[in-house]
Amino acid sequence: MTEPSSYHRATADAYDAVAVLYADLARNALDGFPLDRAVLAAFADTVRASGPGPVAELGCGPGSLTAHLRDLGLDVFGVDLSPALLALAREAYPDLRFEIGAMEALDVDDGRLRGIVSWYSVIHAPPRDLPAYFEEFRRVLAPGGTLLLAFFESEGEPATAFDHKVTTAYRWPIDDLAGLAGEAGFTEVGRMLREPGEGERFRRGHLLLRSDT
Numbered sequence: 001m002t003e004p005s006s007y008h009r010a011t012a013d014a015y016d017a018v019a020v021l022y023a024d025l026a027r028n029a030l031d032g033f034p035l036d037r038a039v040l041a042a043f044a045d046t047v048r049a050s051g052p053g054p055v056a057e058l059g060c061g062p063g064s065l066t067a068h069l070r071d072l073g074l075d076v077f078g079v080d081l082s083p084a085l086l087a088l089a090r091e092a093y094p095d096l097r098f099e100i101g102a103m104e105a106l107d108v109d110d111g112r113l114r115g116i117v118s119w120y121s122v123i124h125a126p127p128r129d130l131p132a133y134f135e136e137f138r139r140v141l142a143p144g145g146t147l148l149l150a151f152f153e154s155e156g157e158p159a160t161a162f163d164h165k166v167t168t169a170y171r172w173p174i175d176d177l178a179g180l181a182g183e184a185g186f187t188e189v190g191r192m193l194r195e196p197g198e199g200e201r202f203r204r205g206h207l208l209l210r211s212d213t
Contacts, residue, residue: 008081012081012082012083015061015082015084015085019062019082019084019085019087019088023062023085023088023092026061026062027062029064029065030065030068033194035192038192039206039208040065040068040072040117041072042190042208043117044069044072044073046189046208047114047115047145047146048074050115050146051114052114053112053113053114053115053145054113055074055075055077055114055117056076056077056078056113056116056117057076057078057079057117058079058106058117058121059081059118060079060085060086060121061082062085062089062092063078063088063089063092063096063098065117065119066078066089066093067096069117070096076096077096077097077098078096078097078098078099079098079100079101079103080100080101081101081102086098086099086100103122103125103136103137104132104133104135104136105136106136106140109140111141111142111143112142113140113141113142114141114145114146115141115145115146115148116137116140116141116145116146116147116148117148119148119150120150120151120152122149123151123152123164123170124164124167124168124170126170127159127170130177131183134180134181134183134184134186135184138184138211141211142211144210144211145210146208146211147181147186148208149177149181149205149209150205151171151172151204151205151206152169152170152171152202152203152205153171153172153202153203153205154171154172155171155202155203156173157171158173159172174191174205174207177207178191178207185211185212185213186211187212188208188209189208189209191205191208192206193205
């Protein structure tokens with residue numbers, strides 16, 4: 001496994017500093033967004049159809065989405081860089097497992113997972129580092145396992161940094177992300193784009209992918 005990238009500590013520190021506020025905002029993040037809930041439901045259906053096994057939410061933050069995936073019937077645990085967010089997740093959801101870790105250096109055996117959700121958690125990775133994330137996702141997924149990515153879509157522009165409220169993040173062309181995933185051994189199952197909702201700045205992209213190896 002690769003060593004965590006140099007920006008990880010700064011990212012974790014930034015989220016630690018706003019952990020309570022971020023947890024409050026994330027708690028109801030799916031309210032009013034039926035398309036987002038539908039994508040997550042499709043992911044859960046796809047994972048269950050592929051056979052039993054654990055699912056990881058990578059970049060789980062305060063754990064509210066991990067709990068939503070549990071409520072969809074998945075055997076799920078969460079991984080995040082931020083100790084403060086993980087402490088809040090464990091307090092709010094004591095029945096779930098949460099671990100500290102980096103997404104491109106997971107403490108997970110090869111082929112162990114049936115599914116991965118990365119819900120706006122690859123957005124802080126510099127573009128040059130993102131292929132390593134996909135390679136790690138493929139390593140830990142069982143053949144036929146499912147990956148769901150959610151991200152800020154760049155609306156015709158190349159991968160572009162923007163002033164995320166916590167720390168620097170990137171908007172991506174959906175075709176470019178799908179291409180990087182394909183190079184790492186994933187096949188696209190489906191995609192969803194939705195326009196910004198109230199209080200949102202950018203179009204949202206979602207990719208449902210299958211591991212081929």
